[in-house]
Amino acid sequence: MTKTMETTIEADPKLPIIRMTREFAATPEQLFRAHTDPALFAQWVGPSAMDTRIEHWDARTGGSWRFVSVREGEEYAFRGCFHEVRRDRIVQTFTFEGEPDGVALETLWFDDLGNGRSRLRTQSLVDSFEGRDAWLASGMETGVNEGYAKLDGMLADGAV
Amino acid sequence: MTADTLSRVFSALADPTRRSIVAQLADGDATVNQLAEPYRITLQAIYKHLRVLEDAELVSRPRGPQPRPVHLETKVFDVMDAWIERYRRRAEQRYRRLDAVLAAMNETNDEDGAHHDQDHGDNHRS
Numbered sequence: 001m002t003k004t005m006e007t008t009i010e011a012d013p014k015l016p017i018i019r020m021t022r023e024f025a026a027t028p029e030q031l032f033r034a035h036t037d038p039a040l041f042a043q044w045v046g047p048s049a050m051d052t053r054i055e056h057w058d059a060r061t062g063g064s065w066r067f068v069s070v071r072e073g074e075e076y077a078f079r080g081c082f083h084e085v086r087r088d089r090i091v092q093t094f095t096f097e098g099e100p101d102g103v104a105l106e107t108l109w110f111d112d113l114g115n116g117r118s119r120l121r122t123q124s125l126v127d128s129f130e131g132r133d134a135w136l137a138s139g140m141e142t143g144v145n146e147g148y149a150k151l152d153g154m155l156a157d158g159a160v
Numbered sequence: 161m162t163a164d165t166l167s168r169v170f171s172a173l174a175d176p177t178r179r180s181i182v183a184q185l186a187d188g189d190a191t192v193n194q195l196a197e198p199y200r201i202t203l204q205a206i207y208k209h210l211r212v213l214e215d216a217e218l219v220s221r222p223r224g225p226q227p228r229p230v231h232l233e234t235k236v237f238d239v240m241d242a243w244i245e246r247y248r249r250r251a252e253q254r255y256r257r258l259d260a261v262l263a264a265m266n267e268t269n270d271e272d273g274a275h276h277d278q279d280h281g282d283n284h285r286s
Contacts, residue, residue, distance in 0.1 A: 007255055009248040013179075020248075022255045026262035034261055044257035120255075129174040 016132040018124045028110035028118040032087055035059075035108065042067070050076075061085050065092075080106075094124070102131055172216035177201070178209050182232065185219060189229035192221075 005023040012019065024031055034040045036059035046052035046069045056066040059082055066079035080093040080103075087110070094104040104124045111119040126132045173179055181195055196206045210230060213219040222228040 007248055007252040009244060009251065011244065020251055022251075024255075024259065024262055026265070030262050030265050033265070034258055040261055040265070044254060044261045129170070 011132070016126045016129045018126075018132060020122045021119060023113065023117060023119050025117055027116055028088065028112045031110045031118050031120055032090075035090060035110075036085065058082070059085055102126065168216040169218060172212050172218055175209070175212075178213055181206075181209060181213065182218060185230060185232035189231050191227050191229050193227070195230060 007020055007022045010019045011017070026034075034044065038054040038057040038059075041057075042052040042054050045067070050069040050071045053068045053070060054065075055068055055077075056064065056079075058064055061082060061084045063082040063085070064080065065082065066077065069076045069078070077097040079095055079097060083091040083093065083105075089110070090106075090108045092106050092108075094106050095102060104126045106125075107123045109119075109121040111121065113119055124132075173182065177199065180198070184190060184195060184198070192203060192206055192210070195210075196203050199206070210219065210221060214221060217233055220231045220233055222231075
């Protein structure tokens with residue numbers, strides 16, 4: 001049985017960035033499809049308790065997207081633009097419509113590990129540390145939430 | 161810890177000088193004079209930063225006639241770790257759903273392969 005590699009997370013000490021890494025038993029092509037095919041994406045993006053309704057989806061360079069998460073009648077809408085869609089990398093913006101001033105710039109990399117395995121690396125850049133930390137604390141479900149930003153370690157190591 | 165305290169923690173740490181003070185204190189207690197040393201700012205400015213850090217319960221500074229060292233309150237970092245861990249766990253849950261989607265894609269691919277020598281094509285199966 002293949003060992004599961006859990007998601008790792010890192011909050012950059014110098015930039016308002018959250019990075020996450022996760023390995024998958026799939027090829028980079030499959031991982032790419034799961035991120036660009038709306039029917040597939042809707043199956044995993046939302047929290048289990050929520051239904052995801054894709055309202056608009058044009059996963060091409062210069063395209064855009066919008067989806068709505070529904071829980072007990074309450075709707076949470078998210079939207080953004082596909083800045084660049086490549087087989088090995090997607091760059092997109094991400095906004096929660098409940099906080100329209102906040103825009104995250106997200107980069108996703110699909111690394112080939114061989115033997116039908118791949119690594120997903122994601123990076124979310126927000127416009128301030130406050131924004132990032134509020135985002136971390138809020139429990140807002142993003143397409144790409146993010147082992148471990150040991151904040152004490154990060155402060156001790158990188159902040160000077 | 162309340163959300164209010166947490167937002168004070170985050171906003172206190174949004175300032176680079178205060179992050180640097182915290183980093184310095186992570187190596188051990190230090191007096192205000194020692195903390196001021198690396199910066200070209202007045203003691204008064206350091207006190208101002210320390211007040212913000214104290215309000216956020218990130219540091220403590222015992223009052224008294226003698227200058228006492230400033231101390232880093234580590235419990236706050238445990239809480240922030242917990243926030244990030246919670247966030248990470250949510251991501252992990254999402255990626256486990258993605259694992260399932262990817263596994264289903266593999267099965268579909270196998271069926272597609274089988275279609276070549278069977279005659280099912282796009283027929284609906286009952």
